[in-house]
Amino acid sequence: MLTRRTFFSKVLAGAAAAALAPADALAMPGRAGTWTGRASLVPFGDVPEDEFWKELRKEFPIPTEEAFFNTGTLGVSPRPVLDAVIQHMRWVEESVAHWDYKPTQAEWMTGYQEEVWVREKLATLVGAKTEEIALTQNATFGMNFVANGLALHPGDEVLMTNQEHPGGSMGWQLKSKRYGIYVKQLPVPIPPEDPQQLIDLYVNATTPQTRVWAIPHVTSQLAITFPVKELCHLARDRGIFTAVDGAQVVGHLKVDVKKIGCDAYFSSPHKWLLAPKGTGFLYVRSDRLEEVWTTLASTEWDNHRVGAYRLMQYGTGNFSVLKGLEKAIDFHMAIGSERIERRIRGLADRLRSGLREIPGATIRSPTHPALTCATTVYALDGWRAEALMDALWERAKVRVRSMGDPWGVRHCCHIYNLEEEVDRTLETLRAMGAERR
Numbered sequence: 001m002l003t004r005r006t007f008f009s010k011v012l013a014g015a016a017a018a019a020l021a022p023a024d025a026l027a028m029p030g031r032a033g034t035w036t037g038r039a040s041l042v043p044f045g046d047v048p049e050d051e052f053w054k055e056l057r058k059e060f061p062i063p064t065e066e067a068f069f070n071t072g073t074l075g076v077s078p079r080p081v082l083d084a085v086i087q088h089m090r091w092v093e094e095s096v097a098h099w100d101y102k103p104t105q106a107e108w109m110t111g112y113q114e115e116v117w118v119r120e121k122l123a124t125l126v127g128a129k130t131e132e133i134a135l136t137q138n139a140t141f142g143m144n145f146v147a148n149g150l151a152l153h154p155g156d157e158v159l160m161t162n163q164e165h166p167g168g169s170m171g172w173q174l175k176s177k178r179y180g181i182y183v184k185q186l187p188v189p190i191p192p193e194d195p196q197q198l199i200d201l202y203v204n205a206t207t208p209q210t211r212v213w214a215i216p217h218v219t220s221q222l223a224i225t226f227p228v229k230e231l232c233h234l235a236r237d238r239g240i241f242t243a244v245d246g247a248q249v250v251g252h253l254k255v256d257v258k259k260i261g262c263d264a265y266f267s268s269p270h271k272w273l274l275a276p277k278g279t280g281f282l283y284v285r286s287d288r289l290e291e292v293w294t295t296l297a298s299t300e301w302d303n304h305r306v307g308a309y310r311l312m313q314y315g316t317g318n319f320s321v322l323k324g325l326e327k328a329i330d331f332h333m334a335i336g337s338e339r340i341e342r343r344i345r346g347l348a349d350r351l352r353s354g355l356r357e358i359p360g361a362t363i364r365s366p367t368h369p370a371l372t373c374a375t376t377v378y379a380l381d382g383w384r385a386e387a388l389m390d391a392l393w394e395r396a397k398v399r400v401r402s403m404g405d406p407w408g409v410r411h412c413c414h415i416y417n418l419e420e421e422v423d424r425t426l427e428t429l430r431a432m433g434a435e436r437r
């Protein structure tokens with residue numbers, strides 16, 4: 001029988017235990033954030049699959065009777081992440097008088113250092129080089145930094161879809177109003193039937209004036225997974241800059257920015273990576289960094305030798321949330337991106353198969369395997385979207401999010417969800433459907 005203690009020593013030894021020890025924050029190494037190498041994570045091949053996920057669920061502070069399926073809005077940080085932030089914040093407040101500004105001393109705040117220790121981990125996570133990663137507060141910052149930073153001129157065109165989240169698109173609209181560029185919104189067929197339809201949308205709308213393709217990796221409302229790799233390679237052949245909105249992706253699907261071949265990629269780790277709220281990053285491919293002016297200017301705004309650090313001149317920031325972001329990456333890596341993706345896609349497949357058996361239930365998100373992910377959007381005959389959302393909560397403590405009518409509710413499966421929570425949702429939907437037929 002696996003006890004919680006052996007589970008952690010086997011599975012999450014470094015990621016969890018290091019954060020839990022109060023001494024961790026106080027005994028910070030000479031230079032803050034220097035990786036201590038404590039997280040030597042042992043593979044967990046010998047832990048039975050279902051036992052593993054049930055044990056892991058205990059690391060999340062969501063009450064056991066509540067099934068949380070709204071990661072698309074905000075993820076839930078596991079205890080090691082939460083503890084890392086809280087302990088570090090306490091340490092900052094208690095020990096700030098010890099700060100003597102010597103180069104060997106720990107740092108109490110972020111905003112004036114390169115923060116290589118955490119950028120390096122983000123880079124490893126998404127297959128980038130450290131100097132290509134800028135820390136931001138979220139995806140919205142990343143999108144704005146790219147849109148604002150590129151030198152575009154009246155008449156230049158930016159293509160995007162009509163499915164963008166405002167945090168993936170409005171920076172381009174601002175640029176259009178202010179500088180006279182032309183933003184074309186491509187109408188996505190709902191639901192798209194195959195990846196080729198989405199590729200054709202961009203290719204057919206491109207003209208000699210097209211400078212940028214802004215591409216959502218997974219859309220917010222209907223969870224459409226775009227063929228980003230194919231699109232970015234087609235754009236590259238045409239000399240077009242690609243900016244990919246990965247807000248819904250990092251921590252969800254495995255991301256390798258080099259394989260995708262995009263020029264810029266931004267995300268919000270406080271969603272699927274389960275990081276502290278208010279964390280984000282922007283990747284800009286090294287050979288295109290020179291083209292992006294910084295939006296925020298402080299000491300190093302014009303230093304082109306520091307890579308993407310030039311794009312994170314944000315002034316005083318909260319170092320403690322970066323400690324939490326680091327732990328969230330460790331936690332994710334300890335389990336593994338592929339394993340997480342396999343698990344949560346499996347839960348979503350279970351949900352989709354169940355929905356197909358329920359009279360009156362309609363899946364609104366795509367069903368072509370290449371366009372699906374761990375998020376499903378569905379409607380139920382006789383139920384308005386908001387009433388459906390509320391009833392699932394009131395009857396079964398299942399939290400999904402209304403996407404409005406006629407779309408229904410968005411249901412995101414993550415590693416804190418269990419098969420029984422998916423099954424409970426399906427049983428409740430079946431009963432609700434029967435009531436209104």
Ligand SMILES: Cc1ncc(COP(=O)(O)O)c(C=O)c1O
Pocket residue numbers: 072073138139140141165166167168216218219220245247248268
């Ligand atoms: C696809 C997409 N892009 C951008 C955003 C904006 O994210 P944030 O508010 O974290 O910047 C969201 C938020 O839900 C999103 O789903």
